Amino acid sequence: MSDPIVTFDEAAMRGELRELVRQTVEDTPNALLEEEAGDLIEADRYERTVEREACRAGHCERGLTAASGQIALKVPKLKGMRFATAIVERCRRRETSVEEAMIEMYLAGVPARRIEDVSEILWGASVSAAAASNLNGKAFEAVEGWRSRPLTRSCPHVFVDGIYLKRSWGGAFENVAVMAAIGANGDGCREVIGAAEGLAESSECWREFLSRPKGRGLSGARMLAGDKAAAMAGAVAEVLPDAAYRRCAVHFCRNVLSKVPKSKRGQAAAMLKAIHSQESLEASMEKASDVAAKLDGMRLAAAAKCVRDGIAETLTYTRFPMRHWRRIRTNNAIERLNREIRRRTRVVGTFPDGKSALMLVAARPKYVADSERGSRRYLDVSLLDE
Structure with a gap:
């Protein structure tokens, strides 16, 4: 009797690994946000203390495009105190590494429409026209600074x-x-x-x-x-x-x-x-x-x-x-x-x-x-x- 044949779905395995990495990346900042909120109100969730100055009032969900894909951030909302986190900047929708990668693609000669398609494939989120315009502005600042840089070495x-x-x-x-x-x-x-x-x-x-x-x-x-x-x-x-x-x-x-x-x-x-x-x-x-x-x-x-x-x-x-x-x-x-x-x-x-x-x-x-x-x-x- 022949031995059973073991099959291996490489595509499914890669998908599972990608989802595992994405979920890990998503859980890490959410845990940090919870710790930061607890330090501000000086109390854990459902804990009643005399020293606390605010209480929790749910979460505000935000999307963030990371290098591992699209993740969902659950930013705590506080009643009686403003919660300003240092983990994720306000109004930021993409990681710095993702924005730098898009700028490098643009400088390397990739058309704007192709950048939108590539971002959808790599990170699972497309780039709007306003976001592309903002990235182009950052690219122009970098290029203009490079054009006006001092020349420190001689050129024979x-x-x-x-x-x-x-x-x-x-x-x-x-x-x-x-x-x-x-x-x-x-x-x-x-x-x-x-x-x-x-x-x-x-x-x-x-x-x-x-x-x-x-x-x-x-x-x-x-x-x-x-x-x-x-x-x-x-x-x-x-x-x-x-x-x-x-x-x-x-x-x-x-x-x-x-x-x-x-x-x-x-x-x-x-x-x-x-x-x-x-x-x-x-x-x-x-x-x-x-x-x-x-x-x-x-x-x-x-x-x-x-x-x-x-x-x-x-x-x-x-x-x-x-x-x-x-x-x-x-x-x-x-x-x-x-x-x-x-x-x-x-x-x-x-x-x-x-x-x-x-x-x-x-x-x-x-x-x-x-x-x-x-x-x-x-x-x-x-x-x-x-």
């Missing part, structure tokens, strides 16, 4: 760039610029220096944007990297005169290849790559001169002129240690951040005002900076002192 390498998004401006929907800056600080880690909004990437907007980090303590900037924008280069020379300006090598190559026919782009790309494969600034400049001459021989005068005009500012990275070249000759550090911002803002489409746009744009860099990416070493800054 700074990467800046701007992207565009749609928002309501003066009664019409306009494309507005969002400027971001990220730097390699004294520890060699990437640090988001700032993010701000402007009407356009004009000289005035770039000047104001770069002046804010400097006023918050930005120091030690030796090189500022960006694309070829005359307004940006002029603002860098004015606000950070000691920092050298470097044009992104990828943007430079794209500009040159845009003036080359498709049939010859492969050959031209290999020639441009050889410029950045040299061992020194002098060798790279000599190779660039040879490449320009070859492009002239291929009847690509426009591409040759682009190489001669833009190679000097593109090779600024060769002034620094060779082990830094691969990291600092392109704008990959900030392009990755821009991609995160675009991914988060694309789901919104058009923003109603500047506050909502700036909060969502700045919230994404804050989340990236607080994650492992912000603590990972990007450069060996000690090489700059050799």
Whole structure:
């Protein structure tokens, strides 16, 4: 005779354990509330003493969303004395950990509707529109405090760039610029220096944007990297005169290849790559001169002129240690951040005002900076002192 088969319902067991944890969490604060009420009236339930100053008058039930689920609190009501408990704040409907989790989900890019669904699944309670608005207000305060924080560490390498998004401006929907800056600080880690909004990437907007980090303590900037924008280069020379300006090598190559026919782009790309494969600034400049001459021989005068005009500012990275070249000759550090911002803002489409746009744009860099990416070493800054 075969042995009996034992079956195990894993889903039912998990449900029972979840309910056991929830019931335990519910019983603990209720017991504490009863103890606190007893200490106030100096008597236990149904006890008659001369010293008591109040008596019990039932309970007031309140719902509280905890990490273990929805629990029911039975707050004692006292006759002759006001009961103000220190265990649960007045009008609080969610644990602090639950609110922090919702804010982190919002900063991580989860849409508000999805947060409502997730809260229903995890904690058994949905989030109303008013509660979501209050949480967004707390998130904005945290983001605004992060944006205005003092910069205590020097940043030898700074990467800046701007992207565009749609928002309501003066009664019409306009494309507005969002400027971001990220730097390699004294520890060699990437640090988001700032993010701000402007009407356009004009000289005035770039000047104001770069002046804010400097006023918050930005120091030690030796090189500022960006694309070829005359307004940006002029603002860098004015606000950070000691920092050298470097044009992104990828943007430079794209500009040159845009003036080359498709049939010859492969050959031209290999020639441009050889410029950045040299061992020194002098060798790279000599190779660039040879490449320009070859492009002239291929009847690509426009591409040759682009190489001669833009190679000097593109090779600024060769002034620094060779082990830094691969990291600092392109704008990959900030392009990755821009991609995160675009991914988060694309789901919104058009923003109603500047506050909502700036909060969502700045919230994404804050989340990236607080994650492992912000603590990972990007450069060996000690090489700059050799």
